[in-house]
Amino acid sequence: MGSMPAYFATKHFAVALSESVYYDLQEEKANIKMSVFCPSFVQTDLNHYYRHRPERYKAPDDPYYSSDYAKHIQDIADHVITTGTPLDPVGPFVFDALERETFYIELHPNTKPMIKHRQRDILKERVPDLEFIKRIRSLVEGKPKLKNIIYVLKHM
Numbered sequence: 770m771g772s773m774p775a776y777f778a779t780k781h782f783a784v785a786l787s788e789s790v791y792y793d794l795q796e797e798k799a800n801i802k803m804s805v806f807c808p809s810f811v812q813t814d815l816n817h818y819y820r821h822r823p824e825r826y827k828a829p830d831d832p833y834y835s836s837d838y839a840k841h842i843q844d845i846a847d848h849v850i851t852t853g854t855p856l857d858p859v860g861p862f863v864f865d866a867l868e869r870e871t872f873y874i875e876l877h878p879n880t881k882p883m884i885k886h887r888q889r890d891i892l893k894e895r896v897p898d899l900e901f902i903k904r905i906r907s908l909v910e911g912k913p914k915l916k917n918i919i920y921v922l923k924h925m
Contacts, residue, residue: 773842780807784873791872802870806863809877810853810909816846848910853877879909886924898924 787805794801814820819827833839854876866874875881886901901924904917 787872802867804867804870804872804874806874807876807880808854808859809875809880810849811859811876812850812853812856816843816850845910852911879905882921 784805784807787803791803794803828834859876862876863874883905886898889895890897901921904920907914907917908921
């Protein structure tokens with residue numbers, strides 16, 4: 770979704786690592802099941818990371834934390850987390866998926882359209898579609914305009 774490349778890179782890495790390990794387990798005929806949980810946005814305290822940061826890692830004088838960009842990112846994090854999936858049903862949802870031996874455990878309905886669109890970009894050898902991401906972002910940020918919904922639906 771742009772704006773946070775390191776964050777999204779770690780999410781892609783976790784999925785790719787899980788897939789790779791799963792292939793190895795299959796090749797070795799290991800009697801081990803595996804899943805990768807992709808929660809998207811859950812109502813946690815993650816957007817208040819600064820409350821939990823150890824004192825030795827705090828940098829209150831770092832200009833980044835008072836920048837407009839940092840405030841913008843914090844506003845997005847606050848919105849998507851506070852409007853995300855409530856925490857209580859997450860555990861039962863995951864355990865149900867594990868019992869069904871689901872590999873990709875997708876919690877939030879917003880992820881599948883993004884995955885589908887990315888796959889199409891790759892298969893059609895298109896460059897990543899920034900306009901699609903901007904419009905998805907507007908929906909995730911709670912600014913659902915009809916023209917954005919129509920664009921997303923047409924380009925999935």
